[in-house]
Amino acid sequence: MDNSSSSAPEPDRLPETTPHNQPAPKPAEQQRGGSAGRPFAEPAEGDMRASDADRERVAEALRDAYAEGRLDAEEHSQRLDAAYAAKTLGELVPLTRDLPVHDGVRPKPAAAPAPAQEPVPASGSNEIVAIFGGSVRKGRFRAGRFMRARAIFGGIEIDLTEAVFDAPELVIEVNAIFGGVEVKVPDNVSLHGGGAGIFGGFDVREEEGTDPNGPVVTIRGKAVFGGVSASRRRGAWQALKDRRRP
DSSP: OOOOOOOOOOOOOOOOSSOTTSOOOOOGGGSTTSGGGOOOOOOOGGGSBOOHHHHHHHHHHHHHHHHTTSSOHHHHHHHHHHHHHOOBHHHHHHHHTTSTTOOOOOOOOOOOOOOOOOOOOOOGGGEEEEESSEEEEOSSOBOOSEEEEEEESSEEEEEOTTOBOOSSEEEEEEEEESSEEEEEEETTSEEEEEEEEESSEEEOOOBOOSSTTSOEEEEEEEEESSEEEEEEEOOHHHHHHHHHOO
């Protein structure tokens, strides 16, 4: 009789539900995108970062509104400061929401810089003529890129202290024949130029403005038995900003 004990046969093993070479499924809240595996939501348009081109489009709209009388000098200054300090598109939208030019601020591809061109004479209000009389151009108006002044036995005064500058440079071509032309520019504008004085005077001194990024006014032409002068004075916008400083 064999007293050796025989081991009982092992039962068949059940197949594992999860293969060893695959990780166990993660809980739903740990899956990408949160619950139900949905992808992360895209940022809202207002949260997108604003570009320099976006800020400049809003600044241009504010300059138009100021020139049309929709904003006063203080409102224009406050909104312009906020536009250049804005970080997102959502901060830019309220600045033009109550203006008719508002069409939403959306990112746009930067346009290629336009080739440099000679200033083209403007028609209408940018042509100032005084013959045996006087003419004054002052207040709030769009200065444009080019202005022509002709004084024949007369006088012309051009006051740019409240003007809206559309371009980085404004060229003023003057001709004073037995007459005079006087130009006043705000102190944040750089003053350049020079011309010929024939039995007359052409007094335009080269002066840099208080704002290194401000516009430049260039005066050129001639004075025949007449005089041309240019000077700088504090503009209304700059005076408001100075009063707001602590």
